[in-house]
Amino acid sequence: MFSALKGASDQRNEIIEQAHKVAGDDFKDNLNNRLFFHSDCHEGGYAKHSSALLAFLKSFATTNPAMPLDPVYTSKSMFAVLSLMEQGAWPYRRTLFIHTGGLQGWRGYSDASNPFSLT
Structure with a gap:
């Protein structure tokens, strides 16, 4: 978790x-x-973003444009899982990541700060 x-x-x-x-x-x-x-994995606190998380979101949006992550929860979880995998610290061979939503969280941010925005 x-x-x-x-x-x-x-x-x-x-x-x-x-x-x-x-x-x-x-x-x-x-x-x-x-x-x-x-x-x-809070990246500074609830609904806050570290510079590393923001860079991850931009990269993830570029490589996975059809799989937007929300800015509050799922983005931080995905960032943590992938970071642990890259460090060799993720103990599992296979992982199922369940995206539970929360995309409405982007409504509190400008389109310019949303890397998944289509505008």
Whole structure:
């Protein structure tokens, strides 16, 4: 899991606790051993962008124009996953990345700052 929130390192425990309430002890133990939480992917905080993230967005938009990323969550997650892969720190041979939306977040930015904008 990747958090877009600065200072969100405690979210992992909260998520596992909620899963325990819903599914019981067996699920909690399984999730606790399999959930990897990355709380350092906020790129400056909620809806903020580092220069590295902005450069990534421009490059990603050029190579993947039909797969726009939102500016708040998905862009930071994709940036983190691909960065970890490039560093050789991603432990998986295959990865399924589920884009859950959020593209409306671009409405708060000018078209000039949106690398996926068609205008």
